[in-house]
Amino acid sequence: MKQGQFEQLYQPLWQVIELQIIELEKPEGKLKGEELASFASRYRRLCHFHALAKDRHYSSHLVDKLGDLVVRGHQQLYRRKQPFMQQFTSFIVAGFPRLVREQQSYIWWATALLYIPGLLMFLAILWQPDLVYTISPPEQVSQYESMYDPQNRVLGSARDSETNVQMFGFYISNNIGVSFRTFASGILFGVGSIFFLVFNGLLMGAVAGHLTNAGFTETFFTFVVGHGSFELTAIAISGAAGLKLGYSLLAPGNLTRKESLKRASKIAIQLVYGVIVMLVIAAFIEAFWSSNNILDPWQKYLVGGFLWAIVIGYLVFSGRGLRGETATPATKDESGSARG
Template structure:
C-alpha cells in the first residue's frame, strides 16, 4: 500500500484519536466511559499503524507524527484507568458474553461432554435401575434420597448446616471447587477437563435417573431448575476454558507451546472470572430459593424457566453493540 492510500484509509482514525488525546490532556475536559473504552481499542490500532509506517519506510513526517501520538496516548491510557466498578460492569454487560461467543466452539464441545453422557445414563437407569451403582456408592445413593425426600424440611441438604447463610457458603465452596478442577485440569492436554465434564454429566444423569425411579422427581427437578441455569452453564464454560488450554498445547501452530499456552491462558482466565460471578449467583439462588420447600413446584418451574431464558438471552444478545464496533474496525483494517 502506498503512503497516499495509507493516509486516505487510516487518517480519520488517528485524527479522531488525536482529538481524544487533546481532550484528555486538557485539565477541564474529559471523556465518557464509552469513549474511554473506545480510546483503548483505537490506541492499539494506532500502535499497529505506527509499526506499519516504520516498516514500509513512509515519510519521516508521518512516522514521527504517529510516534508522537503513540507516546501521548500511552501516557493518557496508563494514567487514566477506569474505576474498578466500571470495569466490572462493562465486563459483565458486554465483555464476558462476547468472550463466550468468541470461544463458542469450546463451549459447545464442553456442553456436549457434560450433557450427552448424563442423558444417556439417565435413560439407561430408567431401563436398568441398578446401573446407578456404577457411578455412585450405596451410601451416596442413600444420601441423595434423603436430600430430596419430600419429607425433608431442608430440601437439598443432608448436612449439619441447616441455615440458608451456611448453605450459601457451602455451595460457593463446592461449586467453585468443581469448576476450578474442571478448568485447571485442562493443562493436561485437555484430558482432565474432558474427564471432569463427563464424570459430572454421568453423576448428574445417575442421580436424576435414580430419583425418577424413586418417584422424587417433583422435589428434585423443582430444586435444580432454578440455580441450574447458572451453575450448569458455568461448569460448561469452565470446561471450555480447560479445553482451550489443552488445545493450545496440542496445536500451538507457529508458536511455541509455552507462548501458545500464555495466550490461551489470558482468555481462559477471563472466562473463569465470569464463571465465578455466575457461581455466586447460582449459590445464592440455591441457598435462598431452590431449598425453600414452602413454595409450590409450579412456581419454581416458572421461575426456573425464566432464569434459563435470561441466561440464554444474556449470552446470545448482550454486548452485541460492542461486537458491531469491532467488526467495523476489522473491516477498516482490512480495507
C-alpha cells in the first residue's frame, strides 16, 4: 500500500486519538469511562500503524508524527488507568462480545466441531443404541440412567442449599477444567482443541441419544436446557481460542512462529477471561436452577429458550455503536502484512 493510500484510509483514526490525547493532557481534562476505554483500544491500533509505517519505510515526517502520538498516548494511558471494576465491567459489557464478533471465523469453526459430531452421534444412537458404549463405559452409562430416571425425581428442590453450594463449586471446577483443556491444547497446532471439541460433542450426543431411547427425555432436557446456553457456548469459545493459537503456528505469515503465537495469545487469553465469567454463570444456574423440579417442563423450556436468546443477543449486539467499536481493515491483520 502506498503512503498516500495509507494516510487516506487511517488518518481519521489517529486524528481522533490526537484530540483525545490533547484532552487528557489538559490539567482539568477528563474522558468518561467509555471514552477512556475506546482510547485504549485506539491506542493499540495506533501502535500497529506506527509499526507498519516504519516497516514500509514511509516518510520520516509520518513515522515521527505517529511515534510522537504513541509516546504521548502511552504516558496518558498509564497515568490514567481505569479502576479494576470499571475495566472489568467495560470488558464484559462491550469488549468481550466485540472480540467474539471479531474472531467469528474461529467461533463458527469451533461451534461446528462441537455440534455437528454431537448431532450425528445423537442420530446414530437413536438408530443403533449400542453405539453409546463406544463413547462411555457401561458403568458411566448406568450412572446417567440413574441420574435422569423419572422414578428418582424429587418434586421441588432436588438438593438442600448446602449441597447446592457444594455442587456450584464442583461445576465451576469441572467446567473450567474442560474449557481450559480445550483452549490450552490448541498449542499443538490446533489438533488438541479439535480433539476436545469433537469428543465433547460426541459425548453430549451419546448421552442425549441414549437417554432419549430410555424415555428419560423430560428429566434430561429440562435439566440441561437452562445452563446449556452459557456452558456450551463457553466451551465453543474456548475451542475457538485454541484454534486461534494453533492457526498462528501453522500460518504465521511474515512473523516468526514465536511472535505470531505471542500476538494470537493476547486475543485468545481475553476470550478465555470472558469464558470464565460465562462458566460461573452456567455453574450457578446448574446448581440452583437446573436441579429444581418445582416448575412444569414447559416452564423450564421457556426459561431455557429465554437464556439462549440472552446469550445470542449479548454476543451479537452488545457493545455495538459504542465509540470503542470502529471497523477498519487493519484491525484483523495479525501477520503484520498489509491488506490493501
